[in-house]
Amino acid sequence: MANDLQRRDNFFDDMMNMRDLFNDNFFPAMKTNYMKSDVTESDKGYQVKIDMPGFDKKDIHVNYANGMLTVSGHRETFDDDANKNGEVIQSERRYGQMSRSYRLPNVDLEKVNAKYNDGVLELDLPKISEKANGSHIEIQ
Structure with missing residues (x-):
């Protein structure tokens, strides 16, 4: 059984090493920091x-x-006590910093709404209205 586990472990390592030979865009689903x-x-x-x-x-x-x-999000290390005997065959859960940027012009920051539920972050970003985008400034 230990030999079978070793062969499986090498298979996953070999697949990850193959990915490193190519640009991350070649295997986008395998990127670990991708949101x-x-x-x-x-x-x-x-x-x-x-x-x-x-x-x-x-x-x-x-x-x-x-x-x-x-x-961006930060996730601390996992404290999984479920298997302390070292019998883990593969571990893919990651921790650390993740970040993603989007170019979205003309957002009205005063009206942005954000909620996080069941692992999904939802953002509603209203655009600046035509009235608020005018250039006329009143002098007092």
Whole structure:
């Protein structure tokens, strides 16, 4: 059995080494720091949904500046006591810092809405209205 486990372990290591020979775009599903997202746009604004399973809401940071939305998250190490005998065949869960940026111009920061539920971060980013985008400034 130990020999079978060793062969399986080598298989996964070999696959990851093969991935390193190519650009990350060749095997995008195997990227470990990739936050999968859907971004839609309407006349009124943008809607962004980002898969971030396993993150605590307090460890997710959203920032908008100069037309760029940046979402980052930090996940601490896993304290999994389920198997202390060293019988783990493969471990793919990751921890550390993840970040993703999106170019979304003309967002009205005062009306942005964000919620995190069931591992999905949902952002509603309304666009600046035509009235708020005018250049006339009253002098008092």
